[in-house]
Each structure stands twice: as C-alpha cells, then as structure tokens.
Amino acid sequence: MAETVKEPVMREEIKMKKRISIKETINNMISNLTEENLMVIQVVVAVFIGLVTLVLLWRLVRSSSKRQGVLLLGLCESGKTQLFSQLCHSTDVISVTSIKESSAQYTVGKKSLTVYDIPGHERIRYTLFDKVKKLARGIVFVVDSSSIQKDVRDVAEFLYTALCDGVVQSGVRRVLVVCNKQDLTLARAAPLIQKTLEKEMNLLRETRASQLQSVGEGGNNNNFLGRQGQDFEFSHLRPIKVEFVEAVAKGNDKLGPITNWLKQLA
Amino acid sequence: MLDFFAVITKGGLVLWYFEDAAQQLKTSINAINALIRNVVLQERGGENIFSHGSLALKQHVDNEFDLLFVAVYQNILQLSYVDKFLLDIQREFTNCFREQLRQGFYNERFNFGTEYKRILKQAESLTKIIKAEPRKPRTFEESEKSKKTVNSMIKHRGGEQVQTKKPSKKKEGKSKKQECNNNSKGSQAEEVGEDEDEEEERENEDLVVNESAVEENKEDDVPALNNNDENELDEETLRRNREKMFVKRSTPKAAKVNSTKSPKPTKVKKGKKGTVWDLGGKDSTHLDYSSKAGDSTRFSLRPDFLPDQSQIGTLSGNVRDMDMTKEESKKKTSSGGMFSMLRGLVGGKTLTEADVTPVLDKLKDHLIGKNVASDIAGKLTQSVGDQLKGKVIGTFEGVTSTVRKTLTNSLVKLLTPGRRLDILRDVMEAKNSGRPYTMAFCGVNGVGKSTNLAKITFWLIENNLRVMIAACDTFRAGAVEQLRTHTHHLNALHPPEKHHGNTMVHLFEQGYGKDASGIARHAIDFARKNNFDVVLIDTAGRMQNNEPLMKALAKLIMVNEPDLTLFVGEALVGNEAVDQLVKFNRALADHSTLAKPQKIDGILLSKFDTIDDKVGAAISMTYITGQPIVFIGTGQTYTDLRRLDVEAVVNALMI
Numbered sequence: 001m002a003e004t005v006k007e008p009v010m011r012e013e014i015k016m017k018k019r020i021s022i023k024e025t026i027n028n029m030i031s032n033l034t035e036e037n038l039m040v041i042q043v044v045v046a047v048f049i050g051l052v053t054l055v056l057l058w059r060l061v062r063s064s065s066k067r068q069g070v071l072l073l074g075l076c077e078s079g080k081t082q083l084f085s086q087l088c089h090s091t092d093v094i095s096v097t098s099i100k101e102s103s104a105q106y107t108v109g110k111k112s113l114t115v116y117d118i119p120g121h122e123r124i125r126y127t128l129f130d131k132v133k134k135l136a137r138g139i140v141f142v143v144d145s146s147s148i149q150k151d152v153r154d155v156a157e158f159l160y161t162a163l164c165d166g167v168v169q170s171g172v173r174r175v176l177v178v179c180n181k182q183d184l185t186l187a188r189a190a191p192l193i194q195k196t197l198e199k200e201m202n203l204l205r206e207t208r209a210s211q212l213q214s215v216g217e218g219g220n221n222n223n224f225l226g227r228q229g230q231d232f233e234f235s236h237l238r239p240i241k242v243e244f245v246e247a248v249a250k251g252n253d254k255l256g257p258i259t260n261w262l263k264q265l266a
Numbered sequence: 267m268l269d270f271f272a273v274i275t276k277g278g279l280v281l282w283y284f285e286d287a288a289q290q291l292k293t294s295i296n297a298i299n300a301l302i303r304n305v306v307l308q309e310r311g312g313e314n315i316f317s318h319g320s321l322a323l324k325q326h327v328d329n330e331f332d333l334l335f336v337a338v339y340q341n342i343l344q345l346s347y348v349d350k351f352l353l354d355i356q357r358e359f360t361n362c363f364r365e366q367l368r369q370g371f372y373n374e375r376f377n378f379g380t381e382y383k384r385i386l387k388q389a390e391s392l393t394k395i396i397k398a399e400p401r402k403p404r405t406f407e408e409s410e411k412s413k414k415t416v417n418s419m420i421k422h423r424g425g426e427q428v429q430t431k432k433p434s435k436k437k438e439g440k441s442k443k444q445e446c447n448n449n450s451k452g453s454q455a456e457e458v459g460e461d462e463d464e465e466e467e468r469e470n471e472d473l474v475v476n477e478s479a480v481e482e483n484k485e486d487d488v489p490a491l492n493n494n495d496e497n498e499l500d501e502e503t504l505r506r507n508r509e510k511m512f513v514k515r516s517t518p519k520a521a522k523v524n525s526t527k528s529p530k531p532t533k534v535k536k537g538k539k540g541t542v543w544d545l546g547g548k549d550s551t552h553l554d555y556s557s558k559a560g561d562s563t564r565f566s567l568r569p570d571f572l573p574d575q576s577q578i579g580t581l582s583g584n585v586r587d588m589d590m591t592k593e594e595s596k597k598k599t600s601s602g603g604m605f606s607m608l609r610g611l612v613g614g615k616t617l618t619e620a621d622v623t624p625v626l627d628k629l630k631d632h633l634i635g636k637n638v639a640s641d642i643a644g645k646l647t648q649s650v651g652d653q654l655k656g657k658v659i660g661t662f663e664g665v666t667s668t669v670r671k672t673l674t675n676s677l678v679k680l681l682t683p684g685r686r687l688d689i690l691r692d693v694m695e696a697k698n699s700g701r702p703y704t705m706a707f708c709g710v711n712g713v714g715k716s717t718n719l720a721k722i723t724f725w726l727i728e729n730n731l732r733v734m735i736a737a738c739d740t741f742r743a744g745a746v747e748q749l750r751t752h753t754h755h756l757n758a759l760h761p762p763e764k765h766h767g768n769t770m771v772h773l774f775e776q777g778y779g780k781d782a783s784g785i786a787r788h789a790i791d792f793a794r795k796n797n798f799d800v801v802l803i804d805t806a807g808r809m810q811n812n813e814p815l816m817k818a819l820a821k822l823i824m825v826n827e828p829d830l831t832l833f834v835g836e837a838l839v840g841n842e843a844v845d846q847l848v849k850f851n852r853a854l855a856d857h858s859t860l861a862k863p864q865k866i867d868g869i870l871l872s873k874f875d876t877i878d879d880k881v882g883a884a885i886s887m888t889y890i891t892g893q894p895i896v897f898i899g900t901g902q903t904y905t906d907l908r909r910l911d912v913e914a915v916v917n918a919l920m921i
Contacts, residue, residue: 212909
C-alpha cells in the first residue's frame with residue numbers, strides 16, 4: 001500500500017520535474033543567449049551580410065566586364081595605328097611600328113565602344129591579343145591592299161588564328177576586314193581580296209590540322225573552320241559574320257563603311 | 267649634324283620630330299621601323315648603335331611614360347655626344363610636357379623646337395671644346411706600367427739581372443708597397459670585424475691574397491733594387507755591346523758564334539743499328555699474361571688494404587633507397603610578397619637600379635640553374651633591368667613580381683617565332699612552282715641529325731608528300747646504311763600500294779668519300795625530275811672550330827640554297843650552345859660569296875625528353891640566332907616529334 005501511494009507521488013514528482021526541467025532549460029537558454037551567444041549571433045549576422053555583399057559585387061563586376069571592345073588586328077604596316085587615330089581622335093598621325101597596345105573610347109550616339117590597337121609584329125601580337133580577346137565584341141582586321149599578293153599567306157595565317165580561337169568563337173559575332181590603302185595604285189579591290197583569302201584559308205585549314213602536337217600540355221588550337229568537303233568560304237563561318245570593305249585610313253572621307261559597321265555593332 | 271630626331275610613343279605615334287634637311291621624314295621613318303623591329307623587339311638592348319644603310323640610329327627608352335627617343339645621323343660621322351644628348355632631351359621633354367604625357371593626350375601639338383635647338387647647341391659646343399683640348403699624356407697612375415708588378419718587368423738574360431727601373435720609380439714602388447700594406451691591414455681589420463656577410467669576407471680574402479702576393483713580389487725585388495746601382499748597370503751593358511761590335515767587325519763572314527749559346531750537340535754517325543721491337547722475338551708463351559692455374563687460388567692483397575671489420579653485415583638484405591632531400595621550395599617569395607604589398611600600399615613606387623638589381627641577380631642565377639648559357643642570362647637580365655629603370659609600379663605590386671613578370675614577357679617574346687612557321691604550306695608553295703622543297707640539317711657530332719631526319723620524313727609521308735633523302739654524310743661509317751634502314755622501314759609503313767604506286771621515300775646516295783655538295787645538287791635535280799616534293803639533306807657532324815669542314819658545309823649551303831637550313835642542337839647542351847651557333851653562323855656567312863649569305867634559318871632541339879625542366883638551351887639558341895625553334899625531338903621512335911609550345915617552356919623555366 002505504501003508503495004502504490006508512493007508511485008503516484010513519484011509520478012507526479014517526475015512530471016513536475018520534467019516540466020520544471022523544460023522550463024529550466026528554456027530559462028537557461030534565454031539566460032545563455034543574453035550573455036555569450038549574443039557575440040556568436042553578431043558574428044554570424046555579420047558574415048551573412050558580408051557574403052551577400054560579395055555576391056552582389058561579383059554580379060556587378062561580371063556584368064561590367066561585358067564585351068565592349070573592338071580589336072584592331074593586322075600585319076605590321078597595314079595602317080592600324082593610322083585608322084585608330086582617325087576613328088578615335090579624328091586626326092592624321094605620323095606613325096611608326098607600334099610596340100605596345102593602345103586603347104581609346106569611340107562614342108557613337110549614346111553608346112561607346114573601346115577600341116584596342118594591337119601591334120602587328122609577329123612576336124608580340126599573340127600575347128597582346130590573348131590579353132584583350134575576352135573583351136572583344138567585334139574584330140576589325142586591317143589588310144594592306146597593295147601588298148596582298150605577297151603577304152597573303154601571312155595575312156591568312158593571322159586571320160585564321162584569330163578566327164579559330166575559342167574565346168573569339170564564343171563571344172565575337174562580327175568581323176570586318178578592311179582593305180586599306182586603296183589610294184595606292186596597286187591596291188586590289190575587296191572582292192578580289194576576299195577570294196584570294198578564301199583560297200588561302202582553304203589550304204591553310206588542311207596544313208593546320210596536320211600540324212605536330214605541341215611539346216607542352218596545351219592542346220592544339222586548330223579548329224577546322226568552314227564545312228568539311230566544301231571549299232572554304234567566309235559565309236560558312238555562321239554565326240560569325242565576316243564583311244569586306246575598302247578604306248583609306250588617311251584623311252577623314254573614306255571611312256564611311258567602317259563607321260557604319262561600328263554603329264551597327266554598338 | 268643630326269639628320270633627324272623623333273620622340274615616339276610605344277603605341278607608335280610620333281609626338282614630335284625635327285628634320286635637319288628636307289625630305290628626311292620618309293627615309294627616317296623607314297630606318298626607325300627597322301630599328302624597332304630589330305633591336306627593341308629582339309631584346310638586344312646591349313648594342314647601342316643600329317646602322318641601316320648609310321644611317322646610324324641611337325635610341326633611348328623612357329619607361330615612365332613609355333616613350334622612345336631616336337636620333338638618326340649619317341653613319342660616317344662618329345658623334346660622341348648622342349648618348350648624353352638623348353638623356354638631356356628626355357629630361358627636358360618630360361619636364362615640359364609632364365601633365366600631357368601622364369594623361370595620355372597625345373594629339374596636341376608639342377612645341378619643343380626651341381629647347382631642342384638649345385640643347386643641341388650645348389652638346390655640340392661641349393664636344394668642340396673637348397676636341398680642341400690637346401690630348402694630355404697619361405699620368406703615371408693611368409699608365410699600364412704602374413699596374414704591372416716589378417717582378418714581371420725584370421728581364422733575365424743568361425743569368426744576369428738587368429734592371430731598367432729608374433730611382434724615381436723606385437721611390438714610387440716603395441710608396442705603393444706602403445699603400446698595399448695599409449690596404450691589407452685595413453682589409454684584415456674589416457675581415458675580422460664582419461662575420462655576417464660571407465661574400466664580403468671572401469672578397470676581402472681575395473684582396474688580401476692578391477695584395478700579399480704583390481707585397482711579396484715587391485719585397486723580393488726591393489733588396490735586388492737596393493743592391494744594384496744604376497750606373498753600374500749601364501756600364502755593364504755598354505761593355506757587352508762593345509764586345510759584340512768588335513766580334514762582329516773582326517769576323518765579317520764567320521758564323522755568329524754567341525758565347526752565351528750552349529754548343530750544339532754534334533751528330534755522331536754510328537753504324538746502322540738493328541731496331542729492337544717491343545714484343546719482337548718473343549713467342550706466344552712469353553706473351554701469355556694470364557695467371558697460371560696454380561696461382562689462381564692465392565690472390566695477392568694490395569699492400570695498403572686494411573680490412574675494415576665494421577663494414578661486415580651492414581649491407582645485408584635489400585639495397586636501401588636513396589636519401590631524397592626535398593629541395594626547399596621557393597616559399598620565401600610569398601613572405602616577401604606580403605611585405606612588399608604592405609610597402610607598396612604607401613603609393614606608386616618608382617623603380618631604381620638598387621631596387622631591381624638584387625632581384626635580377628637572383629633571377630639570373632635561377633636561369634643559369636635551368637641551363638641557360640651564363641652570358642645570355644646576364645644579357646637578358648640586363649635588358650630587363652633597362653626596361654624597368656624609372657618605371658612606376660602600382661600600389662599592390664611588389665618589386666619581385668614586377669621583375670618576374672617583365673622577365674617572363676621577355677622570354678615569351680624571345681621564343682615566339684618572328685615569322686610564319688608552316689612547313690606544309692611552304693612545301694605546297696614550292697610544289698606549285700615546280701621545284702622540291704629542300705631542308706638541310708647541320709650540327710656537331712652526335713646530336714641526332716639522322717634520327718630527327720627520319721622522324722620528319724615520317725611526318726611528311728603521313729601528310730602524303732614524297733620525300734627524297736640525300737645522304738651527304740660521306741664520312742661517318744654506317745651513315746648511308748643507317749639512312750637506308752630508315753628508308754626501308756618508312757616504305758614498309760607507307761607502302762607504294764597505298765599511295766597510287768609511288769614510293770614515298772627514296773634514298774639518294776653515292777657511297778662514301780665523295781663531295782657532299784655535289785651529291786646534294788644531284789639529289790635535288792633527281793627529285794625535280796621525278797616529282798618528289800621534299801628533299802632532306804643529311805650532312806656529317808662537324809665540330810664548330812674545324813675550319814675545313816665548316817668551309818665544306820658553307821659551300822654545300824651556298825651551292826644548293828636550301829629553303830630551310832636547320833641547326834640540330836641537343837637540349838642537354840649548356841654554354842657550349844653559344845659557341846656552336848656563333849661559329850656555325852659565322853662560317854656560313856664568311857665562306858659564302860653571295861651578297862646576302864644564307865645563315866641558319868631554324869633550330870631543331872633534339873633529346874628534349876632527357877631534360878625535365880632545365881629547358882634553358884632553347885633560350886640560348888634562340889637568343890643567339892634570332893631564329894625560331896621549328897621542331898623538338900622527344901625520343902627515338904618515328905612519332906617523337908613535337909612543335910614548340912612557348913607558354914609551357916617559359917613556365918617550366920620560371921618555376
């Protein structure tokens with residue numbers, strides 16, 4: 001009898017203890033919160049805000065490095081620096097072979113593009129090209145119309161390397177080939193230059209595909225341009241649109257096609 | 267007297283120019299273009315004057331504003347003031363137009379004419395004054411005689427000591443000795459004082475050693491000097507000369523018997539003696555040096571061999587592995603980078619020579635450790651130093667990282683080919699003109715010419731081109747057989763049935779001992795008649811200082827005018843590469859009768875698989891010739907042929 005009486009008492013005690021323990025723990029937690037954990041919570045909140053800010057910043061930076069650039073490429077002495085100063089500063093300059101790249105803003109209406117003039121010398125052109133190719137929205141390739149027959153292999157090699165580059169294939173949609181120096185007597189017309197280049201690139205893609213493997217780990221950057229089985233044509237390079245225009249870089253009058261193209265690009 | 271002067275930006279714009287005579291602009295621009303292509307872009311900062319036709323050009327680069335100052339004048343005038351003049355103009359120009367240059371406004375008119383004329387007049391008048399002064403004779407300190415030791419000037423003739431020093435020089439000799447004493451004492455004190463810097467100690471030791479040696483010499487001679495009196499010497503020589511004259515006079519036609527000369531040994535003619543051979547007269551029993559059967563059991567110990575009992579039992583079991591101590595990775599740079607970052611936070615820093623030199627020295631040693639030839643590493647680091655003098659670095663860049671980046675850029679520029687390298691395209695071009703494309707291989711002995719020739723043949727026949735091999739190695743035994751074996755193998759890999767019945771590889775040989783250039787000429791004619799696309803000419807290996815062989819090679823190249831002259835060099839070579847290439851190029855240029863001799867057009871770097879990351883030979887070879895590396899050989903099978911990857915090689919160098 002005493003045991004059964006004790007049991008309900010004990011059960012009640014146990015229940016009360018439980019209730020008390022729960023209450024106690026909650027009270028304990030609140031009291032703990034107010035002393036030590038407050039610091040921890042502060043730190044956690046600060047880190048969270050910092051992360052959010054970083055993510056926003058990263059989004060902003062990524063969007064600001066959107067492609068806004070136009071690259072001026074071409075062989076040495078083809079007239080890139082002259083064209084560059086005409087477009088961006090509207091002046092004629094006396095120029096020598098460039099050693100460093102130069103850049104300037106070209107405004108058309110409300111929008112502006114950054115024009116990069118890449119030196120044409122064989123030793124530095126590819127390193128400088130690699131530096132700015134991810135900022136490129138369009139490429140202007142300047143060709144010396146009077147010496148095209150002599151230089152066709154070099155021109156084609158540079159143009160081919162520029163076009164089959166991975167970054168260019170993914171980002172650049174428009175390429176303008178400017179047949180410069182039309183004021184010279186031996187200058188060829190744009191359609192002829194286009195045909196000559198197409199024939200040359202046709203041969204070039206075969207030899208480039210059969211090139212030796214490189215000694216480093218990097219893979220060959222020799223994509224096959226155009227369509228297999230058919231002769232190479234620039235129209236096969238969809239979605240990249242390649243156009244040919246004629247121009248004289250000296251003087252401000254013959255630059256119409258180039259400015260139109262830039263307007264369309266911006 | 268300067269024909270033309272121009273201030274040019276690195277982007278190619280001519281900011282300001284001055285032409286002395288009319289119509290200088292076009293020729294000067296052409297000359298400046300040639301200067302830029304040859305000098306500035308090829309990292310050859312050392313040579314100061316560049317000559318283009320009849321014009322000489324001198325340039326100076328301003329690294330702060332990225333400007334180039336060029337002076338053009340006639341080659342025959344040797345103007346001495348141009349260097350200082352360039353520096354003065356640079357200072358004036360940057361002072362006058364500092365703001366515009368900093369903001370990059372290159373399109374304004376730069377009015378610099380009056381200052382230019384003023385500085386030019388100053389420089390010219392200064393040279394006139396210097397020229398007008400009569401040349402003073404050198405002081406004793408400047409002359410070479412004061413630098414010689416006394417001992418070297420004593421001429422000993424037949425045991426007599428003839429001294430030619432005057433008493434005044436004796437005094438100066440003594441004073442110099444005193445100076446030496448003081449110096450050595452001073453340096454000894456320094457040596458004791460400084461224990462930290464090892465280099466300085468070593469230097470001081472060397473100084474002490476040298477000066478003590480000089481001191482000893484002087485000590486030896488001072489007693490000698492004291493003994494002999496001047497007047498006695500002169501009298502003695504006078505006496506001897508008089509003697510000689512009398513002897514000459516008295517015996518006009520007699521043989522000039524010199525009493526001082528020892529008598530010649532007279533040839534005594536004996537009867538003919540029979541020759542004694544070393545092994546003559548002995549038979550096989552005498553010549554048998556094998557140890558007899560009975561003696562083999564007992565072997566003689568070396569008299570000095572003491573058996574070391576402690577070694578017994580130590581090498582039982584497997585042979586232990588080598589103790590690989592890991593090299594200390596260059597983690598120091600990260601800590602240096604941290605400090606330089608903090609230092610750099612202060613603001614944009616202008617680099618001076620003192621900042622840059624320690625980093626450059628370390629990089630030079632690093633390059634030499636990677637098997638770059640030592641003087642080329644020196645020249646490279648010097649040109650990097652010139653590029654960085656006066657440059658302003660940004661806030662978060664350290665000196666070390668800037669120098670490393672500049673050196674990496676220079677190396678990339680050096681290794682990048684300066685012309686289009688597409689052999690297959692050139693072969694097609696030659697085929698269109700109806701002639702075969704010829705490639706000649708030259709190099710020293712044993713570098714891998716024949717092996718790499720076979721590899722290139724395999725690559726060409728894989729691309730459906732018919733190849734003729736000209737065996738112009740008519741000296742080395744087995745050279746022709748080696749090429750014949752390769753031909754058989756390659757024809758077995760690409761049999762004629764697969765290629766419309768054409769044999770893809772054909773060997774043109776005329777045995778041994780014939781003239782190599784004649785064989786090459788016949789091979790090219792044969793190839794042209796039988797529609798072969800490529801002719802590969804294998805030459806004998808030759809040392810670069812072997813004059814007749816170099817002449818023969820130059821004749822082969824001059825007569826046959828190959829489209830590509832490949833120098834085969836092994837990647838293991840170190841400083842020797844410089845010597846080989848310089849001498850090969852010089853021989854090809856000197857022994858050719860053409861106005862524009864054909865030199866080495868390309869380099870084949872063989873045995874590349876034997877070096878891990880010590881790829882410095884590539885740098886040495888491209889620096890010397892300026893020509894690109896066309897192929898890289900990485901093994902001995904037909905597929906071990908590669909193209910150069912500039913980024914990979916430079917990364918391997920700079921790690």
